[in-house]
Amino acid sequence: MERAIAGGIISSYYRKLQDCLEVDVAVVGAGPSGLLCAWDLARAGKKVAVFERALRPGGGIWGGAMLLNEVALQQEMRPVLDEAGVRCLPAGDGLLTADAVELAAALIYQAVHAGARLFNGVCVEDVIFKDDRVCGVVINWSTVLDANLPVDPLMIGARCVLDAGGHDAHLTERIARKAGVRLDTPTGSVMGERPMWAERGEQATLDNSGPVLPGLYVAGMAANGVRGSFRMGPIFGGMLRSGRKVARLILEELG
Numbered sequence: 001m002e003r004a005i006a007g008g009i010i011s012s013y014y015r016k017l018q019d020c021l022e023v024d025v026a027v028v029g030a031g032p033s034g035l036l037c038a039w040d041l042a043r044a045g046k047k048v049a050v051f052e053r054a055l056r057p058g059g060g061i062w063g064g065a066m067l068l069n070e071v072a073l074q075q076e077m078r079p080v081l082d083e084a085g086v087r088c089l090p091a092g093d094g095l096l097t098a099d100a101v102e103l104a105a106a107l108i109y110q111a112v113h114a115g116a117r118l119f120n121g122v123c124v125e126d127v128i129f130k131d132d133r134v135c136g137v138v139i140n141w142s143t144v145l146d147a148n149l150p151v152d153p154l155m156i157g158a159r160c161v162l163d164a165g166g167h168d169a170h171l172t173e174r175i176a177r178k179a180g181v182r183l184d185t186p187t188g189s190v191m192g193e194r195p196m197w198a199e200r201g202e203q204a205t206l207d208n209s210g211p212v213l214p215g216l217y218v219a220g221m222a223a224n225g226v227r228g229s230f231r232m233g234p235i236f237g238g239m240l241r242s243g244r245k246v247a248r249l250i251l252e253e254l255g
């Protein structure tokens with residue numbers, strides 16, 4: 001029996017990874033923006049792989065605010081919550097609250113169930129960059145990187161890459177520096193996230209989401225980090241709208 005358990009796991013994982021050597025979209029980070037984008041792309045029929053450095057996908061959703069595991073969303077997000085199967089309560093001032101654990105679990109389930117492949121415990125440490133275009137990601141086990149082991153990575157080809165890696169936009173910053181390219185931002189580089197201003201941050205998340213280099217998109221807090229906009233704390237409408245917007249833009253590009 002032990003042999004069948006181990007053999008089944010190894011061959012299923014191998015099939016999953018082998019099938020993702022070339023994808024339409026590689027999503028870096030399984031926070032709210034990355035998960036919603038992956039869900040929308042997968043249900044539109046695109047081949048999507050999501051790489052999440054942590055063991056548990058969901059990014060900043062789980063802990064709500066200061067570990068009070070509830071999140072706030074704008075009332076306009078109600079249709080998205082309904083689609084995902086997430087219950088919510090009115091909270092006044094045009095806001096709703098939802099259970100953070102239910103939201104994280106629902107987004108993960110919907111993305112995977114729609115066909116996105118999710119690889120947790122895997123870090124995107126670099127990208128493939130050819131002819132001035134990002135055309136894939138370079139991955140390694142998070143544990144290898146955490147232990148600082150001198151182990152070379154593997155590569156995944158992608159027609160588009162989404163940096164949904166959250167605050168500070170480390171990946172996009174590294175790509176711009178290593179490739180020596182100007183990003184599509186007012187300064188040509190990663191501008192850095194600004195302090196809290198909930199309303200402005202929410203709108204900016206949507207406005208900032210999109211392409212920053214040929215083949216590279218940003219969403220969620222990474223988009224605000226790249227374009228120097230405000231943070232907004234535990235309100236998640238902007239993150240979901242950002243993921244949905246980028247999915248639409250990528251679908252327009254890929255056809």
Ligand code: 48F
Pocket residue numbers: 028029030031032033034051052053054057058059060061122123124125164165166167171219220221222231232233234235236239
């Ligand atoms: O930070 P995160 O939740 O991303 P987001 O979609 O949402 C932000 C909100 O959660 C919250 C907020 C409220 O509105 O401000 O903070 O912008 O999730 C980002 C995920 O990306 C993973 C990281 O572990 C986290 O789960 N990640 C970051 N860099 C990498 C990565 C990388 N290089 N490779 C793989 N995963």
